[in-house]
Amino acid sequence: MRNFLCYGVSALALLAISTPVFAQTPPKAQDDPNQVEEIIVTAQRRSERLQNVPLAVSAVSGNQLSTLGINNPTELRFVSPSVNFGNSANTRGEGLAVRGVGTQIFGDGVEQSVGVVVDGVPMGRNGMGIADMLDVDRVEVLRGPQGMLFGKNASAGVISIITRAPRLGETSLDVQGSYATKDEIKASMTANIALGEQAALRVTYGTTERDGYIFNKVRNEYLNNRDSDTLRVRFLADVSETVRVQLSADWGNSNSLCCSWTARSAPATTPFGALNAASGIVPSPTNLTNAAGATFFQNQDYRGLTSQVDWNLGWAELTAIAGYRYWFAIDNNDPDILPINILDRNSGDSKVDQTSFEVRLASPAGQNFEWTLGLFSFEMLNKGGNIQAGTLGLNLGPGGTVGSDRRSTTINKSDAIFGQAAYTLFDKLKLIAGARYTDETLSVDWTQVQASNTIGTFPGRFYGSASASRGETNLSWRLTAQYNVTDDILTYVGVSRGYKGPAYDQGLVNSTVVFADPEIPTSYEAGFRSKLFNKTTIFNAVLFSTEFKDFQAQVFDQNVFPSRFTVANAGKIETKGAEVEFVSRPMTGLTLSGNAAWIDATYADFKNVACYLGQAQLPFGTTRTSPRQCIRINSATGPFVTEGTGNKLTNSPELTWNFSANYEQPISTALKGFAQINYFWRDDVSFSAAGDPNAVQEAYGLLGAQLGVAAADGKWRIALFGKNLGDEKFVNNVIGQPVLGATGVYSQFPSPDAEQIVGISFEMSFGN
Template sequence: MTRISTGLRRSLLAISASGLALAIAAPAFAQTASDEDSGDIIVTANRVEQNLQDVPIAVSAVSGDRLLDSGTNSLENIGDIVPSVTFRKGTTSANSAIVMRGVGTITFSVAAEPSVSTVVDGVVLSRSGQSFIDLVDIDRLEVLRGPQGTLFGKNASAGLINIISRGGTDTFEAEASAELYEGQEYRLRGSLSGPLGDSLSGRLTGFYGSYDGNIRNINPAVNSDVNGYEHYGLRAIVDYDNGTSKIRFIADYFRGNDDCCAEVTGVSRGATLDALLAIPGGNARGEDQRIVNHNLVTRTKDTQWSLTASGDFDVSDSHTLSLVAGYRSWENTEIREGDFLPRAVIGGGELHDRGTVNTDQYSFEARIASDPNEAFFYQAGAFIWYSHNTQLFRRSNIQCTLSSLPALPGGAIPCNTTVFDAANNTIFPTASSTSDVDSTNYALFTQATYRFSDQFSLTAGLRWTKDELSYTHTRAPGVDARTGLPATGAGVSGNPAGGLTTATPPGNGTNTSTGDSNNSNWSGRVSAQYEPSDDLMLYVSYTRGYKGPAFNVFFNHTAPTNAVAIDEETSDSYEIGLRSQFADIVTFNATAFQVTYDGFQANNFILLGTPPVLVSNLTNAGQVRSTGFEVDTVIEAAEGFTLRGSIAYADAKVRRFNPNPLTNAPSALNGTRLPLAPEWSWNVGADYETPIGDSMRFYANTSYSYTGSQFSDLGNAGPIDSYGIWNASIGISDADDNYRLSLMARNIGDTSYVLLNTSAGQRLHIPRDADRYFGIGLRVKMR
């Protein structure tokens, strides 16, 4: 398939439009926040509402209130609450990724999808980057660990994050909050909710946030803090519930403008370049570095908007029909400093990138479910999903081997970029690429549970999936931007996208490369569940996961080497788990797992172009395995006093690596750890609430999260030291909690750490929370 058919495109549009019309004509999926501390947590990990303690899946649920109290504003920080999740920070959200149990997909290609899927109000997101927006008006967030290839299915071979929004209310409510932190960081949020008519309610929420940044760029042309952000957005939800039918309609808009992420230099780059950078205190400060000298500010511009309609309809006394239709639009623009220097010099050229990704996706799902309270309970459904992705990318270099300009202090000789003569030998290698990708996914699925008794039940599920993927990639060989003559440089090759006819194997010699792939797969799940008492449940399960084929479609993509489809990734997961509650005060849940991935889609390296350029290349890297356990505990120690703790251990390693046969570039040895896969992660915390007289209440919260040592890249490259972060807050409110004033402290121990270490310390990502800072917040409610 080279393009989605006109008929299918019209069908998808018609289905989505029908779903939206249905949302307006009939009634909303009303989600209610659960009492997390009591253990009575309602989740939809099985696509129906169930108590978490009754679900035979490794799932962690976090209420929206807890996200607010912990200062978790996006999925980038979710690892502080759910230790089995780690985050890969890229220079732009389009290059960032979520890793679960040590497994995730890291790639720049727009024709590859994540191993950890994100679902927002029933709609599967096309790429990881779409999920890194502010978490606003969240009822709860569910982290489903391990393959979810039966009921969710769409490329969730390693796990899934399920986000459910807070809806309308039966009575009028208004809420506003303002937070101010050190470093000129502000966050403002406001919402209105209440009845709109008979059985009709709604919610309207707006938010704004800004931050100057935690890194200082001392370049005279910049001279300001960077790695900050400006975010704002609006969300509207309409719910209708007449008792037999529920409909929800959601429209939202998000805009982000981040001057992020400047990568600091944490090691010496040699005496000449160190003097050129002229960083106070020197370059070799490691993770304590907070200064850069860049003549281009790395930034990301993000725009997203979406429409979602979902409905649950009682079609009989025992069956419910569920429909979800969604459309999402995402535009991400990346401006990147790639040489990390203040100017081009001999031996240190300039490399600047600009790229824009546009994604439009449509999806529709229909599902029928029987009464989950009966001895035999089943679900069956159909799913269709389509996305169109484009990427425009341009790389601009400046480099020289001679210059007529005098040496700078320290010995660096700047390239002469204004006098263009052969003696100066300054060239401007540049190239642009255009990528166009269509992806279509169809699925049929079913799952059934039979309860042999009140204590024992079996569950089995099966999903058939078909993926169709096609791409067109256009890129001419590099040229000198000044003369138009052929020129190559750092990351700019002399090959066209179609490959050279003289290559082995030969390309087609044109500037265009195309390809398509069709693939189908069966995935599924079998589990047994035993409940010896009302407060204890044991389960064992086997799950087959699936992630569809991919292509390497990005700037330096060159056929035929990269034009071969990357095969599907499959996973086989075995779990044994325990869910328990004791004396109505202790909740203790534990899971042991082993997941083996075949055809693991990971970045290897390959040499491209003339002269050869070493680039990251997605391949079926071989077989990897993650083995470990997870424990979650909540203790109601006393009235108003709650203790909680979670621990995750994952031994995620390469079992059998397939090095790329076309190059002698580095590869991962068998037995090496996967990137961003700490063996140990854990957190502990406590919440305390008590009245002060008859008119006030006191609140206190503290937490400590630990992340073990890890590596940034496959092959044990880019080591990252372990670190622990201690956060706390205290607050007071009136007796009804209509007015609350809070004081917040982040990283109380002032522990510095990095999220990513590239090029042996020459490029380090330093997050906001790598320094201690304090804040104050005010929240006002009317109800």
């Protein structure tokens, strides 16, 4: 299948290669200026109005993201309550979550439950999709299993980022910039160049800089800064009346002293507490200081090529997409965050080469019978590893350290055939069925040796080489019934079965590769979409319930030496809840919008998870009176385990909501003024699968505002803005301190958004 797709896409690329020609915001009726515009989305791989899509999908326009100063997927949680972000010590362990479900695992052999797709190309590695968003037309957030039509392994949802296509017949220049607290500078420039009547070029460059917010007292430097640059070039041409062509290339680079953490709590009687006190550091939930002796850094380079052809055959629309992605990341951190060499070398690197090919046919819209049929092929080569070295607190003599050096090559191949059909009965009832058959293989070769410039190896690890491969086939599907009560009210119910492929644990303590089983969700949804009050208000709501079998979870085990992260299948997790969203224009110039998500996400069956440090331990052989008790189940010297069953999923708030009010008013024939206020609320969350009561972030709310003036013709805009005006303090993660851990010793990842931010922004447009 892969060769067929390669040859097919290559042949089509000789004719043309591009994105579909769709107006993203249809004109509203001229007789009512307060009607809410409807965004055009491609959530079902065809262009349609968002209000006509019988799925749990929402869309955020590029203009809205720009107004709120959002230019990275990690910040989507502030506009889409069902989305969350899991912070980590590096991008290889970061991840997005939808409805409480996401993957936050360091391993090279584990993919994300939430897929990130950019202009139709899936990002195969966690971290690849966490890059600055540049010149974005819209972001579509698809909630629930989405692997039927989108890319691969999207068992919990998809974040689909669609950038702006070149505009035919237009030569223009758009400039945007802002300056804010912490010397934060965001700037971008986009040139749209008409190349005759049938072709255009669009070039965009953007840069982001921001000072760090964690101070390292030993190295006298601020950590967790931002310094990134992005460049994208897109070419579009109408080859004929039926064929449109586009080629796209992008490049990006990010270098930062990231990603550091700080001491949250540490009794003075513990080594960690005493050493922090000696460095003049007081652990606390608001502590923004550490004394790391080794450097923190994280450098990333990425680039890609995308080609797409859309060919109107009359009886169907043919779309072919070919994508290549390269991503390289290298990082180091100091796990003890103190001026002692417990584990000063803790570096990792990952180099990814990824190719993907997709060909699909879609019938014309508006017919009683509509269908989509496609083929997809994907291959990702990931070469990486990590080096760890230090004293581990052992007395090894002057300059003596022990360490390990792991190198691995991971290959993931996936081929699929997918399709969806919809049939309309009685002009009101539409039945939809979709399915995807996937054939996937995950292969790994790795070697672990003693690290250079050390006198010994880490205890408890296997040194040598190993290789293994695992293949899986799967049929995922979706069934939906859609009923249009009126032209303005749509209801639907649906059931779907998703899929995320196998993974492997790179703990490297065994001579064999340990695989985790595929992750299989089954989801039920019921929802409605409505346009009310003469279409001046949009109100949508969804009820959902999803059960994940063999969810791939990461657990931090501090009961072994040295402590390590492991990958395991949580037998079953459940997430259920309700989501609502609205947009309303009650009067000329005023727009109110908001959305909320109530989510109950729990481990329904997660046995033998590592106990948290300090949890009361029962003697071997003692009978449990509660599954939450910590016992040894294998032997008198085996690891202590408990049950995560019934605990909340990590980093999953029960209630999240936001509200925004925007008002515009003409000042003169040439000027208009505008004001905006927004508020974001997030419930408390736990960061421990084992239910550690000390790994909790309390609820918080963030207030933002904006005030400015703009040209009536939209040619320029300037505004003063503020974020977190209440100066709320919170963190993105709480962990048991990974080195020098003890009962009551915790560290945290402070959030860059946990301080009051004020600034000024501007936008200017030139040309036609």
